[in-house]
Amino acid sequence: MTIDKALRALEAFQGDSLTESLSDIESRIIGLGVGDVGELCAAQGIDETFMDSAIAVKRVAGQINVIIHAAGILRSLPGIIEPGEKVESVSLGAGNTGRQFDLETNMRVAEYKFIDWQGGPESIRQNGIFKDFFELAEYETHKKKYLYVVGTEYPLKFFSGGRALTSVLSRYPKILERIQEKYGDSITKVRDYYEMKKREVTICDVTPYIGRNA
Structure with missing residues (x-):
């Protein structure tokens, strides 16, 4: 995964404000079951490549x-x-x-x-x-x-x-x-x-x- 692609994935997750984005997810996840949680993650772009994106950026940021x-x-x-x-x-x-x-x-x-x-x-x-x-x-x-x-x-x-x-x-x-x-x-x-x-x-x-x- 390129750093450019990883940064775009994290930027999309963060939105205009990471604090506000996380607060919104915390509110919306209450009461959801397994299927609905999966849909919420997909809507937020948290898929099988998202953690790879975060780790790739962290690796570069550490240097x-x-x-x-x-x-x-x-x-x-x-x-x-x-x-x-x-x-x-x-x-x-x-x-x-x-x-x-x-x-x-x-x-x-x-x-x-x-x-x-x-x-x-x-x-x-x-x-x-x-x-x-x-x-x-x-x-x-x-x-x-x-x-x-x-x-x-x-x-x-x-x-x-x-x-x-x-x-x-x-x-x-x-x-x-x-x-x-x-x-x-x-x-x-x-x-x-x-x-x-x-x-x-x-x-x-x-x-x-x-x-x-x-």
Whole structure:
């Protein structure tokens, strides 16, 4: 079954509002016997292929973040690659791919975060983006370093803020240890490290390069 066909089946079942559709079925099914229930299911499109449709969509949806990550990187390349620049490696999949960065060319190294920042408490997202910034900042290379994000307002607000590194790096104790050993006790907050390293890593809005608005 194609995803397109599966989506059409689910869209038909959902109607204008899934909540209203389910409420309608709940009301109509009361008092029905076996034959009438079968007719109701048929009328709603719940046949032998419907569950296959739902499972097919769920399988794809479970990988949607990986798809967005891969497609976003690939879509951005025509807009960011400069004359004479050549791709040396990309990391399109999830997890440890054996490559240090999402993108490396003969002129740059880059990490991507396709996160729609909301501006509220987003500690897990903040922790992840700090880790990426740190790894770029500490990487010794002559190449330019970029951290591509969806809109720069909230990431820059975080990097200029006062969250304690002990909180941000609670899941990355080795990074905290490296910072403390290299820079001493004066670097205790996110803004301390960012102010020291912000000229080494360009935080760039990727949205113009992927065909969407921030």
